Amino acid sequence: MKFKNILIVPIILLVFVKSFAQEKDSIQDKSWYTPDYVKMQFAGNIGFLSVGAGYQLFNDVLYTELLYGFVPKSISRAENIHLITLKNTFPLFRKKIGKELTLIPIAGIAVTYDVGSTTFTTLPDKFPEGYYFPTAFHATVYAGAMVHHEFKNKSLFKGADYYLEVGTVESYLWYAVVNESVTFKNVFSTSVGVNFYL
């Protein structure tokens, strides 16, 4: 898969979901399964680039999202990495900072599954029982800030969230907590992303 191909995926997804949603608009009702937003994220241990869709649940106290993340071979140096992520972000509070802008500090947890041949969810038979812990699942914890932008012109999208997070993986965090010689600077990294509201 060429690197530029990954950019085509979100574009197709956006166009497809948007046209689908517009169809729904004509009957003035959104189906329960139509996502509230589509999104794209860069980095954050869930892929070089991740694309997906999400819902704002329980009166907007939880943003829950399903993403597909990809790391091309040219960046991973090993094989292409394919990741499926369930991401849950909690807005901590909302502060209006402009006519169309709202600042929202966020924190959350994501669970990532590796669709690959080098990892496993159940221990292969060749190993004695309990020899290794499953390697295909990892959790990511993060906190950061999001700016919600309510668009004046809602013809394409109603609005957008731009966010920046600092986060780490559960194993890394554990290593940093139990070892003085492993510092937070060794294990934390940054991610940026955008949500477009349908």
Place this chain on the structure above:
Amino acid sequence: MKFSKIILLIVIAFTFNNCDHFFEFSVYEANVIREHKNTTAKNLELLKNVTTNSDDFKFAFITDVHYYYDDLKTIVDDINKRDDIKFVVFGGDIADQALLKEYEIFYDIMTTLKKPYLTVIGNHDYNSNGAFIYKQMFGDYNYSFEFNNNKFVVFDNIYLESDNEVDFDWLSSALSDNANYNQVFSFAHIPTISDDITPEMQENYTSIMLDNNVALSVHGHTHSYSYEPGVVSYLIIPTVKDIAYGIISVQKDTFNVELIELK
């Protein structure tokens, strides 16, 4: 707008100053940075500059760090205090899940060691993309070197996790010139008494040791101490977690082993 700008600037400034990697894409990444590559070759080069005045010298054996990084640091600091130790062999399980991050943390701590060090690959180091990372960061899985007219053979005896066959032919040929040296020492992660290698492998290994006059074979993996002196002696050093390591004192045609416990 001002408020959000300030927060964003703080977050950005914090991460720019503080993160080893500003962006990380996956735990399974295997992008070993240039400075971390070919560590075995670099250390063998350093070892060439280490000199001894007599046939007598000492080396240390540490093994099985997994994620007990503070304990590794304690051991490294202790070895740094001793001038008599000429180099260090690390016996495998450098990583636990074999993630690049684990390899990097190990690498960073080992840069504080003031002696050359050489590594053996362990079973945990083969998980996920670990074998690829090991090759990039350290080098060959099987290799040998010499010091002060003694020969040292580092052997990869991992088979369950590895796609490669355990290369006993390589081991035999690497040991075939044993008559040229004062003594020969062999290192492999899994000891012959472990059920994690097959009885055939155990037999193969011990007969090669015997046929090639190996003085001492040193291992890790079991996380416990064991020493069986014999025609070929077998030593197993406990895990870093026990804050313990071994010192092997080499003389012209004999050697002594000592377990250092810092707990």
